[in-house]
Amino acid sequence: MADRDARTQTKAPRANPLRDPQDKRLPRIAGPCGLVLFGVTGDLSRKKIMPAIYDLANRGLLPPGFSMVGFARREWHDQDFAQIVHDSVKQYARTEFREEVWRQLAAGFRFVPGDFSDDVAFEHLRRTIEELDEERGTAGNHAFYLSIPPKFFGDVVRQLHEHKLASPDDGSWRRVVVEKPFGHDLTSARELNDVLDGVFPPESVFRIDHYLGKETVQNILAIRFANAMFEPLWNSNYVDHVQITMAEDIGIGGRAGYYDGIGAARDVIQNHLLQLLALVAMEEPISFDAASLVTEKLKVLSSVRLPARLDLTTARGQYDAGWSGGVKVPGFFDEEGIPADSHTETYAAVKLHIDTRRWANVPFYLRTGKRLGRRVTEVAVVFKQAPHQPFSATATEDLTHNALVIRVQPDEGMTLRFGSKVPGTAMEIRDVSMDFAYGGAFTESSPEAYERLILDVLLGDPPLFPRHAEVEASWKILDPVLEHWARRGKPDAYPSGTWGPASADKMLVRDGRSWRRP
Incomplete structure (x- = not known):
């Protein structure tokens, strides 16, 4: 009995699916790091990625020295890139615009012009990352976000490998983020996976499905x-x-x-x-x-x-x-x-x-x-409908199947449909819905x-x-x-x-x- 009690007392608690390993009351804050964004001129970058970066900074979830490097075939300077991000944030960010947050974030913006076959541009990118490590304290930790057509994934990943950007030997981390579609069939998906896994370890490859x-x-x-x-x-x-x-x-x-x-x-x-x-x-x-x-x-x-x-x-x-x-x-x-x-x-x-x-x-x-x-x-x-309903046919003629509906967008929430008696003297059953809406149930x-x-x-x-x-x-x-x-x-x-x-x-x-x- 004593052994069993000891085992019971030392058993680790089951992890809650919606809790982080650390105290959920404390926000998860990223450590020293930066992001390199390929495809900065696309809709996804302007409407989703750049505003999300600002919103994270505005919520205090990015480190003070966070940096973001834009890479595109444009003759821009750092300030041009910063203006593009500024306009995107003002138009699409979820949280309010705060000048002090913007100034701190924008101080870490850099831009590297070039195309995906340009060795000189990738050397420029390597030097830029090294400079940011010194100036902003990003500690060699960088994620490469490929917000570009899938046909260019292989080119960029190979360039990152050849210019020693993918696997630093100083204990820092490098990660790659790819957007769907992940190939256009099984064969192309396997080819893409081979390219990614040949350069980055599996735990460093993040395939984004925003849903x-x-x-x-x-x-x-x-x-x-x-x-x-x-x-x-x-x-x-x-x-x-x-x-x-x-x-x-x-x-x-x-x-x-x-x-x-x-x-x-x-x-x-x-x-x-x-x-x-x-x-x-x-x-x-x-x-x-x-x-x-x-x-x-x-x-x-x-x-x-x-x-x-x-x-x-x-x-x-x-x-x-x-x-x-x-x-x-x-x-x-x-x-x-x-x-x-x-x-x-x-x-x-x-x-x-x-x-x-x-x-x-x-x-x-x-x-x-x-x-x-x-x-x-x-x-x-x-x-399924109830196997037996002790009601007359006319009492339930409008009754349909019970259903649990999880609304992903736009009205996030859940609806449960079931049968209920209509007020009155007759036994008449009708579908009703019980509704839960995120916006009404949570203040966050x-x-x-x-x-x-x-x-x-x-x-x-x-x-x-x-x-x-x-x-x-x-x-x-x-x-x-x-x-x-x-x-x-x-x-x-x-x-x-x-x-x-x-x-x-x-x-x-x-x-x-x-x-x-x-």
Whole structure:
């Protein structure tokens, strides 16, 4: 008995999924470090990365000597780069602009002109980093953020290696951050992983999927594993099906050069939606460190099975002219830069199964598209109807399935739909919803996903970043769908402002189900 009591007393407490290893009451502050930003002229840098850096500084989460080096093919000086960052911060930052924070941050800005094949420019970059280590006390710790098209990843990584920027021998750290898409199929993803892993150790490679930095995505773990009421129902005994939706009400805009040839499935399903599926379907990890999370997500992704008839269980489309928000909008082929014979889909939907005991015979429906009815990202867990209802047929004619809906954006929160009696003398049951909204429940404002992810990079904390095995497993799921579509010609058309092509509705009608209207 004494031995057992001793074991009980010395057992380490279970880690909380939403707590940091240190006291959560204390903010996590990055140590001495800097960031080198490739692709400073792109929309992502201006609208997300630069404002996130300022917001982190404004919240006191960056070291006083933090530095940021911009690298681009521009004849700029340091002050020109600082002005670009200033304008981006003023327009897009989440927190208020404070002059004293800006002055301290801007003192660490440097700019290196050149292209990715320019050896002289990378030597200039190496000297600039060394100078910052001396002047700003960055201690040799630098992250290289590749906010550039994937076709240039290999060039930049090789240059970092050749100019001894990737692996210092003085005990400092160097990390590389890459944005999606991680390749365009399994073969290219493996080639990219080989390039990255040949220069940086796996723990120093951070593949950013910004959806994993969203509070509501991380809250999936809390909903499942911090509450006793949901997990007992989270299986095929009670769940009828799961719908995961990412809908946009905008078109491709000026991104034809990027989007044509990529399409909705590669752009969203391969990364965002399959990562959401993995978080929803995974088993409870033994801890919430990166290795444990990856292990459980990989089990799910490796268990995903495509139905045999892809012609009946997938759908794709291209938006036509129509109305969005009361405004007449052009069709896909009216957008500048789109060729008349393009087969690139702007809408994609697929039905998947997960061959595990927990999810046997529970279909997962994934869909994404542009120019749809509204902007929304959500996960809907739809439960089976009660096996017996002791009510008359007229009492429950409008009653649908219970559902737990996790809203990722824009109205972050959660809705639980269930049946309740209508006030009155008759026994009439109707659907009602119980709603939780982040904005109403917490006084703290949610940080932008890029704030959390960039801070995690600087801290070397990788739980929210997909590993290369997850990327390859996702391409193994999607590649057969893309190959099937390539043999079938042009996607179906759908009017802008609707919820996609008729073929997507037929997918679910065949199963006796229908898409949610968010």
